Amino acid sequence: MSGTPNGPGVPPGPAGPPGAAPERHTAAVVADRFDRITWRDTCEQSAALRALAAELGARHAGAADLMADVFLAAYQTRPRLRDRREMAPARLVNHRIVGSLVAAPHFADLHRETAGDPYAAAMAVLAQAAALRGMLERSRAAQEQADRAAAAERAAEAAGPTADAPADRVARQAAEAAGRALAAAAPGLDAAARNAAGRAARAARHEAALMRAWGLGPGDLERMPFDRRARLAERLGTGRFARWAELIGRFRQMAAGEHARAVESTAGELVGVTLGDDLSRVIPSELAHLGLPATRAVFAARYAAGELMLYDTRAERPAGRGAVIACVDTSHSMYAAGPGGVTREAWAKACALALLDQARRAGRDFVGILFSSADRTRIFRFPAGAPAGIDQVLDFAETFLGGGTSYQTPLTAARDLLADEFDAAARTRGDIVMITDDECDVTQEWLRDWREAERRLAFRVFGVSIGAPGAVAAGSVLDVLCDNVRSIEDLTDVHAAADLFRVI
Incomplete structure (x- = not known):
């Protein structure tokens, strides 16, 4: 590795007074008491970190110090590496490994995601675990030489200043041998560090993008206990949630852009x-x-x-004031994959979650009604005055009922919810969004009751037909029930629903 003994771009730690023998340290990264407390607390919270420390420590005496250095380099806003002359000889290998990591081209990308965030810094250590194992093994010969140099130095110090010169000479020779062994291992360490930093940076960016897609900002994550955040990251990174994240993020971004028009007296x-x-x-x-x-x-x-x-x-019709209710079809046919592997269910759930965001920005209640056959519904309530817990959001997104399709059951539930809202708070002008890929009949008696409730409660009904153009044809049931209905063919085009978010 070229540059200063600390690595390119890494400022050295403070030096001792001129002429004084430098204090020898076992930590390569300069840290204060609070940084060390953060590392200790993070280890106590992370079983994975403790397991890695035990594994590496069984084979390498300085592994615990190395893990702390790697963590602090990722966690500190401006990490500083000590001058190598300040290091205890037995920890020079650690110093070289950490120097390689922080000098790697992708370390800056990684550091943007981890600085100031103990959880993210811990995940960076774990993401680099395989590389740390390899670098410690690759530098084993250098570590053995460094241990001999440390032993020779202790022997020379024990002999005292009046002792014969051979002790000092042995110590110098041992230190030179350790330096040569470390220099021989350096190219391999640098290459491993480059790969490790790149993988860790990609993993950190991926996890951060997943969290943002599901509506979790840095503030939410900082307040979340370590283990819960780790479990959440694992849940979001596997299965359908990982595949949906990009679509959900695009929906939420698009809906946020439309929010400026979704207000009272909108320009239109x-x-x-x-x-x-x-x-x-x-x-x-x-x-x-x-x-x-x-x-x-x-x-x-x-x-x-x-x-x-x-x-x-x-001018568009003024935005609603009552609850926003998304009725999402989860019948068997919604599981079918469309363009880019996006399923109808994924598109519908992403649209519904964006409606949840829209409702919260407007201070309105949100209700998600999942439906399929007449006897299968699940209702998820998100009151405006309470936080939308991520566990409930994920349960809503994950639930899939299967079966056939019934319009009357979910719409009756939505109507009754708006009626209860009207009776309790005299609130009208709710919005119901029906997202489905099917067409089914309703009875005339039910339709009469529906029209009466629509007149009394002044709610609006929007229809979104996913992959079923016939459902929006003039005179179709969806067309009759809805004030505003659209057909979605391209499941990758989130902007196909943009006008929906302008008027809700």
Whole structure:
């Protein structure tokens, strides 16, 4: 490894007073008492770290110090490596291994995900476990030489300053032999470190992306106990959740972008250009006049006269105030895979979770109703005033009922929920979103009751037909039941539902 003895880009730790013998340390990374407490507490919380420490410690005397160094290099905001002359001879191999890791090209990518986060730093240690095993084995000969140098140095110190010179000479020779052995191992250590840092960085980014896709930000994760966060990461990283993460993340991002229009008195759909003085709708070419001193007066005059060019919009119906209820079809046919391996179920659940986000941003209750046959429903409630627990969100996403399809059962449940809300809080104007891939009948008696409830409670019904164009044909049951209905063919196109999020 080229550069300073500490590795490229890694500042050395503080040196001792001029002329004083340097204090010898067993830790390669400079750390204060609080950093060491963080490492100790993290080990106490992580069975995997303790198991790795026991495994490595059984074969390598300095493994515990090495793991602490690797953790602190990932955890500290600005990790500092000691000058190698400050290291105890028996820990020079550790110093070289950590120096290789922090000098690796991908370490900066890894450090962005782990700095200040004990859990992420611990996961980085575990992600590099195989490389640490290999590097310790690769440097075994150098470690044996370093141990001999340490023993020779202790012998020279024990002999004292009045002793014969041979003791000092033996110590120097042992240290030189250790240095040569470590230099011989260095290329292999550097290559292993590059690969380890790259793998750990990819793993850290992947886990962070999974958490973000499921609506968990850094603040949520910092408050989560270590073991629970580890179990959650394992749950999200396996099975359907891992496959859905990218789709869910795209849905949530798209819905957040549409949220600005999902408010009371929304400006509506763009239909052209008009004149006026509404600065929120000024077209870019008009705003450009503000950037030139010579045209600012012209802009001010046109503003005063109400003659600025504005985007003209067609007003949309005001957004609802009652609960947002997503009725999600989980019949057998929803398990079918579409483009890119995306299932209809995945698309429907991702859309529903984005609706949950939309409801929470608007301060509205959200209810998810999973349905299939007439006797199969599951209702998940997410009140606006309570946090949406990740376990409940995952249970909602994971539940799949199977069976046939019945519209009446979920819609009756949704209607009754809105009726209870009206009776308890006089709240109207809820929104029901029916997401299905099937078409089924309803009875005339049920339809009459439905129309009466719709009139009394003033709720809206949106329909999303996934892969079943006939379900939205004029006169179809879905078309009759819904105020607004759309057909989704491309399951990878989250923007196909964008207008849904503008009006809810």
